Amino acid sequence: MLFYLSYVLTAVAALLVTCHAQCKCPEIPGLLGIPELSGRDGLKGQPHLSSGLPYYLDTELHNVLINLKHRLSRLEAVLALTGKIREVGEKILASNGKEVNFEAALKSCESAGGTLATPMNEEENNAILSFVKQYNRYAYLGIKEGETPGKFKYINGMPLNYTNWYQYEPNGKGKEKCVDMYTDGRWIDRKCNLYRLTICEF
Template sequence: AVFHLQHVITAAGGKIFATSGKRADFQTTRKTCKKAGGSIATPRNASENDAILHFVKRFGTYAYLGIRESLIPTKFQFLDGTPLSYTRWHSREPAGRGEEECVEMYTDGTWNDRKCYKNHLIVCQF
Protein backbone atom coordinates (compact mmCIF):
# COMPACT_ATOMS: atom_id res chain seq x y z
CA ALA A 1 0.00 0.00 0.00
CA VAL A 2 1.45 3.32 -1.05
CA PHE A 3 1.09 6.10 1.47
CA HIS A 4 -0.40 9.02 -0.44
CA LEU A 5 0.51 12.30 1.22
CA GLN A 6 -2.26 14.44 -0.19
CA HIS A 7 -1.99 17.00 2.57
CA VAL A 8 1.37 18.64 3.19
CA ILE A 9 2.35 21.59 5.38
CA THR A 10 5.73 23.13 6.11
CA ALA A 11 6.38 24.44 9.59
CA ALA A 12 8.51 27.50 10.28
CA GLY A 13 12.05 26.15 10.32
CA GLY A 14 11.45 23.92 7.33
CA LYS A 15 10.24 20.62 8.77
CA ILE A 16 7.57 19.12 6.52
CA PHE A 17 4.50 17.40 7.95
CA ALA A 18 2.12 15.31 5.86
CA THR A 19 -0.96 13.15 6.22
CA SER A 20 -3.02 10.84 4.03
CA GLY A 21 -6.09 11.49 6.15
CA LYS A 22 -6.09 7.82 7.16
CA ARG A 23 -6.01 6.52 10.74
CA ALA A 24 -3.94 3.84 12.45
CA ASP A 25 -2.57 2.81 15.82
CA PHE A 26 0.81 4.02 17.07
CA GLN A 27 2.97 1.16 15.71
CA THR A 28 1.27 1.19 12.30
CA THR A 29 1.68 4.96 12.12
CA ARG A 30 5.42 4.59 12.84
CA LYS A 31 5.77 1.89 10.17
CA THR A 32 3.72 3.84 7.62
CA CYS A 33 5.82 6.98 8.07
CA LYS A 34 9.06 4.99 7.90
CA LYS A 35 7.94 3.31 4.65
CA ALA A 36 7.22 6.75 3.21
CA GLY A 37 10.78 7.82 4.07
CA GLY A 38 9.88 9.90 7.10
CA SER A 39 8.99 9.41 10.74
CA ILE A 40 6.00 9.95 13.02
CA ALA A 41 5.22 13.64 13.61
CA THR A 42 7.24 14.96 16.55
CA PRO A 43 6.70 18.59 17.55
CA ARG A 44 9.86 20.17 18.95
CA ASN A 45 8.50 23.73 19.15
CA ALA A 46 5.23 25.69 18.98
CA SER A 47 5.42 26.17 15.21
CA GLU A 48 5.70 22.42 14.59
CA ASN A 49 2.93 21.74 17.11
CA ASP A 50 0.70 24.17 15.19
CA ALA A 51 1.50 22.47 11.87
CA ILE A 52 0.33 19.10 13.25
CA LEU A 53 -2.67 20.80 14.86
CA HIS A 54 -3.71 22.06 11.41
CA PHE A 55 -4.29 18.44 10.31
CA VAL A 56 -5.86 17.38 13.60
CA LYS A 57 -8.41 20.20 13.30
CA ARG A 58 -8.99 19.65 9.59
CA PHE A 59 -9.80 15.96 10.05
CA GLY A 60 -11.46 16.43 13.44
CA THR A 61 -9.51 13.62 15.05
CA TYR A 62 -6.52 13.14 17.36
CA ALA A 63 -3.02 12.18 16.20
CA TYR A 64 -0.24 10.22 17.88
CA LEU A 65 3.08 12.02 18.36
CA GLY A 66 6.65 10.70 18.28
CA ILE A 67 6.88 10.73 22.06
CA ARG A 68 6.77 7.80 24.49
CA GLU A 69 6.87 7.23 28.19
CA SER A 70 10.34 6.27 29.38
CA LEU A 71 11.02 3.43 31.81
CA ILE A 72 10.30 5.98 34.55
CA PRO A 73 6.49 6.40 34.74
CA THR A 74 5.23 9.92 33.90
CA LYS A 75 8.63 10.80 32.37
CA PHE A 76 8.21 11.13 28.61
CA GLN A 77 10.88 11.40 25.92
CA PHE A 78 11.31 11.62 22.17
CA LEU A 79 11.53 8.25 20.39
CA ASP A 80 15.30 8.65 20.03
CA GLY A 81 15.51 8.68 23.84
CA THR A 82 16.27 12.38 24.23
CA PRO A 83 14.34 14.35 26.87
CA LEU A 84 11.46 16.57 25.80
CA SER A 85 12.70 20.07 25.04
CA TYR A 86 9.16 21.26 24.29
CA THR A 87 5.83 20.17 25.78
CA ARG A 88 2.20 21.16 25.42
CA TRP A 89 0.47 18.92 27.96
CA HIS A 90 -3.24 19.36 28.60
CA SER A 91 -3.92 20.48 32.19
CA ARG A 92 -3.36 17.65 34.69
CA GLU A 93 -1.65 15.50 32.05
CA PRO A 94 0.26 13.22 31.75
CA ALA A 95 -1.81 11.16 34.20
CA GLY A 96 -1.46 7.54 33.04
CA ARG A 97 1.34 6.67 35.48
CA GLY A 98 2.91 3.97 33.32
CA GLU A 99 -0.40 2.69 31.93
CA GLU A 100 -0.52 5.08 28.96
CA GLU A 101 2.77 5.00 27.07
CA CYS A 102 1.87 6.96 23.95
CA VAL A 103 0.99 10.62 23.45
CA GLU A 104 -1.91 11.98 21.41
CA MET A 105 -2.66 15.52 20.31
CA TYR A 106 -6.14 16.85 21.08
CA THR A 107 -8.01 19.09 18.63
CA ASP A 108 -6.91 22.12 20.69
CA GLY A 109 -3.22 21.29 20.21
CA THR A 110 -2.60 20.06 23.75
CA TRP A 111 -1.21 16.62 24.54
CA ASN A 112 -2.52 13.67 26.52
CA ASP A 113 -0.87 10.38 27.40
CA ARG A 114 -2.85 7.48 25.98
CA LYS A 115 -2.68 3.76 25.31
CA CYS A 116 -1.09 2.98 21.94
CA TYR A 117 -3.82 0.93 20.24
CA LYS A 118 -6.29 3.70 19.34
CA ASN A 119 -6.79 4.57 15.67
CA HIS A 120 -5.60 8.14 15.22
CA LEU A 121 -4.75 10.33 12.24
CA ILE A 122 -1.45 9.33 10.61
CA VAL A 123 0.80 12.41 10.52
CA CYS A 124 4.40 12.01 9.34
CA GLN A 125 7.36 14.36 9.23
CA PHE A 126 10.15 14.68 6.67
Protein backbone atom coordinates in the same frame (compact mmCIF):
# COMPACT_ATOMS: atom_id res chain seq x y z
CA MET B 1 13.12 18.50 1.61
CA LEU B 2 15.56 15.63 2.20
CA PHE B 3 12.76 13.24 1.29
CA TYR B 4 12.29 14.92 -2.10
CA LEU B 5 16.03 15.32 -2.65
CA SER B 6 16.53 11.56 -2.31
CA TYR B 7 14.01 11.02 -5.12
CA VAL B 8 15.78 13.57 -7.32
CA LEU B 9 19.14 11.90 -6.77
CA THR B 10 17.62 8.47 -7.44
CA ALA B 11 16.12 9.73 -10.69
CA VAL B 12 19.44 11.19 -11.83
CA ALA B 13 21.27 7.97 -10.94
CA ALA B 14 18.68 5.96 -12.88
CA LEU B 15 19.13 8.24 -15.88
CA LEU B 16 22.89 7.72 -15.86
CA VAL B 17 22.63 3.95 -15.43
CA THR B 18 20.06 3.73 -18.24
CA CYS B 19 22.25 5.80 -20.53
CA HIS B 20 25.28 3.69 -19.74
CA ALA B 21 23.47 0.37 -20.13
CA GLN B 22 21.28 1.05 -23.15
CA CYS B 23 22.75 3.97 -25.10
CA LYS B 24 25.99 3.92 -26.99
CA CYS B 25 27.42 6.47 -24.63
CA PRO B 26 31.21 6.78 -24.30
CA GLU B 27 32.70 5.53 -21.04
CA ILE B 28 32.50 8.25 -18.43
CA PRO B 29 35.33 8.27 -15.88
CA GLY B 30 34.12 8.37 -12.27
CA LEU B 31 30.81 6.61 -12.96
CA LEU B 32 29.85 2.98 -12.44
CA GLY B 33 33.13 1.96 -10.84
CA ILE B 34 35.42 3.75 -13.30
CA PRO B 35 38.10 5.91 -11.58
CA GLU B 36 36.98 9.22 -10.10
CA LEU B 37 36.95 12.18 -12.42
CA SER B 38 37.28 14.99 -9.91
CA GLY B 39 39.60 17.73 -11.09
CA ARG B 40 40.36 16.08 -14.45
CA ASP B 41 39.50 17.04 -18.00
CA GLY B 42 36.59 15.48 -19.85
CA LEU B 43 37.04 12.90 -22.57
CA LYS B 44 39.81 13.63 -25.05
CA GLY B 45 38.62 15.95 -27.75
CA GLN B 46 35.24 16.62 -26.04
CA PRO B 47 34.31 20.09 -24.76
CA HIS B 48 33.55 20.00 -21.05
CA LEU B 49 32.43 22.17 -18.12
CA SER B 50 34.11 22.46 -14.74
CA SER B 51 32.55 19.18 -13.51
CA GLY B 52 34.78 17.27 -15.94
CA LEU B 53 31.81 15.65 -17.71
CA PRO B 54 31.58 15.96 -21.49
CA TYR B 55 29.61 19.10 -22.33
CA TYR B 56 26.61 17.26 -23.83
CA LEU B 57 26.17 15.09 -20.70
CA ASP B 58 26.66 18.01 -18.30
CA THR B 59 23.96 19.96 -20.19
CA GLU B 60 21.58 16.98 -20.25
CA LEU B 61 21.91 16.44 -16.51
CA HIS B 62 21.42 20.13 -15.85
CA ASN B 63 18.23 20.14 -17.93
CA VAL B 64 16.96 16.99 -16.18
CA LEU B 65 17.55 18.57 -12.77
CA ILE B 66 15.79 21.80 -13.80
CA ASN B 67 12.82 19.78 -15.07
CA LEU B 68 12.66 17.65 -11.90
CA LYS B 69 12.88 20.72 -9.70
CA HIS B 70 10.02 22.34 -11.61
CA ARG B 71 7.85 19.22 -11.38
CA LEU B 72 8.57 18.81 -7.66
CA SER B 73 7.65 22.41 -6.93
CA ARG B 74 4.35 21.93 -8.80
CA LEU B 75 3.67 18.72 -6.89
CA GLU B 76 4.42 20.44 -3.58
CA ALA B 77 2.03 23.26 -4.49
CA VAL B 78 -0.78 20.83 -5.35
CA LEU B 79 -0.26 18.81 -2.17
CA ALA B 80 -0.15 21.97 -0.07
CA LEU B 81 -3.32 23.27 -1.73
CA THR B 82 -5.20 20.06 -0.93
CA GLY B 83 -3.92 20.02 2.66
CA LYS B 84 -1.79 16.91 2.20
CA ILE B 85 1.50 18.55 3.16
CA ARG B 86 2.66 21.58 5.11
CA GLU B 87 6.11 23.09 5.54
CA VAL B 88 7.22 24.30 8.96
CA GLY B 89 10.81 25.38 9.52
CA GLU B 90 13.07 22.68 8.08
CA LYS B 91 10.33 20.03 8.27
CA ILE B 92 7.66 18.89 5.86
CA LEU B 93 4.55 17.43 7.49
CA ALA B 94 2.21 15.12 5.61
CA SER B 95 -0.88 13.07 6.34
CA ASN B 96 -2.64 10.32 4.40
CA GLY B 97 -5.79 10.89 6.47
CA LYS B 98 -5.75 7.31 7.82
CA GLU B 99 -6.40 6.34 11.42
CA VAL B 100 -4.34 3.46 12.81
CA ASN B 101 -2.69 2.44 16.08
CA PHE B 102 0.66 3.90 17.15
CA GLU B 103 2.89 1.13 15.79
CA ALA B 104 1.13 1.11 12.41
CA ALA B 105 1.34 4.91 12.16
CA LEU B 106 5.05 4.88 12.99
CA LYS B 107 5.72 2.07 10.51
CA SER B 108 3.80 3.93 7.80
CA CYS B 109 5.87 7.09 8.32
CA GLU B 110 9.18 5.22 8.48
CA SER B 111 8.42 3.25 5.30
CA ALA B 112 7.97 6.61 3.53
CA GLY B 113 11.35 7.83 4.81
CA GLY B 114 10.13 9.91 7.75
CA THR B 115 8.84 9.46 11.28
CA LEU B 116 5.78 10.44 13.31
CA ALA B 117 5.25 14.17 13.61
CA THR B 118 7.03 15.47 16.69
CA PRO B 119 6.56 19.09 17.74
CA MET B 120 9.76 20.70 19.01
CA ASN B 121 8.21 24.15 19.49
CA GLU B 122 4.89 26.01 19.36
CA GLU B 123 5.15 26.67 15.61
CA GLU B 124 5.52 22.96 14.85
CA ASN B 125 2.76 22.12 17.32
CA ASN B 126 0.43 24.52 15.48
CA ALA B 127 1.37 23.04 12.10
CA ILE B 128 0.49 19.54 13.34
CA LEU B 129 -2.69 20.96 14.86
CA SER B 130 -3.75 22.19 11.41
CA PHE B 131 -4.00 18.55 10.26
CA VAL B 132 -5.82 17.55 13.45
CA LYS B 133 -8.38 20.31 12.82
CA GLN B 134 -8.66 19.57 9.10
CA TYR B 135 -9.53 15.91 9.72
CA ASN B 136 -11.21 16.58 13.09
CA ARG B 137 -9.32 13.60 14.53
CA TYR B 138 -6.86 13.21 17.39
CA ALA B 139 -3.33 12.29 16.26
CA TYR B 140 -0.44 10.35 17.75
CA LEU B 141 2.79 12.29 18.24
CA GLY B 142 6.32 10.90 17.97
CA ILE B 143 6.59 10.76 21.75
CA LYS B 144 6.48 7.74 24.09
CA GLU B 145 6.84 7.05 27.77
CA GLY B 146 10.34 6.05 28.82
CA GLU B 147 11.45 3.48 31.37
CA THR B 148 10.31 5.73 34.23
CA PRO B 149 6.49 5.94 34.48
CA GLY B 150 5.27 9.45 33.70
CA LYS B 151 8.52 10.48 32.00
CA PHE B 152 8.09 10.92 28.24
CA LYS B 153 10.74 11.12 25.51
CA TYR B 154 10.94 11.59 21.78
CA ILE B 155 10.82 8.23 20.00
CA ASN B 156 14.54 8.58 19.24
CA GLY B 157 15.15 8.48 23.01
CA MET B 158 16.00 12.16 23.48
CA PRO B 159 14.35 14.10 26.34
CA LEU B 160 11.48 16.47 25.52
CA ASN B 161 12.49 20.10 25.02
CA TYR B 162 8.91 21.32 24.45
CA THR B 163 5.56 20.17 25.87
CA ASN B 164 1.93 21.22 25.61
CA TRP B 165 0.20 18.93 28.11
CA TYR B 166 -3.32 19.39 29.40
CA GLN B 167 -3.42 20.31 33.07
CA TYR B 168 -2.69 17.25 35.27
CA GLU B 169 -1.30 15.33 32.29
CA PRO B 170 0.39 12.97 31.78
CA ASN B 171 -1.40 10.86 34.37
CA GLY B 172 -1.36 7.31 33.00
CA LYS B 173 1.48 6.26 35.32
CA GLY B 174 2.88 3.56 33.08
CA LYS B 175 -0.44 2.39 31.62
CA GLU B 176 -0.70 5.01 28.87
CA LYS B 177 2.58 5.10 26.98
CA CYS B 178 1.65 7.09 23.85
CA VAL B 179 0.68 10.74 23.35
CA ASP B 180 -2.37 12.18 21.56
CA MET B 181 -2.84 15.68 20.27
CA TYR B 182 -6.39 16.91 20.79
CA THR B 183 -8.24 19.27 18.47
CA ASP B 184 -7.07 22.26 20.54
CA GLY B 185 -3.39 21.34 20.18
CA ARG B 186 -2.87 20.13 23.73
CA TRP B 187 -1.52 16.68 24.63
CA ILE B 188 -2.70 13.79 26.73
CA ASP B 189 -1.13 10.40 27.38
CA ARG B 190 -3.11 7.48 25.95
CA LYS B 191 -2.85 3.77 25.25
CA CYS B 192 -1.01 2.91 22.04
CA ASN B 193 -3.69 0.62 20.59
CA LEU B 194 -6.23 3.36 19.86
CA TYR B 195 -6.83 4.46 16.28
CA ARG B 196 -5.50 7.94 15.64
CA LEU B 197 -4.71 10.12 12.63
CA THR B 198 -1.33 9.45 10.96
CA ILE B 199 0.80 12.58 10.54
CA CYS B 200 4.41 12.17 9.42
CA GLU B 201 7.36 14.51 9.31
CA PHE B 202 10.25 14.52 6.84
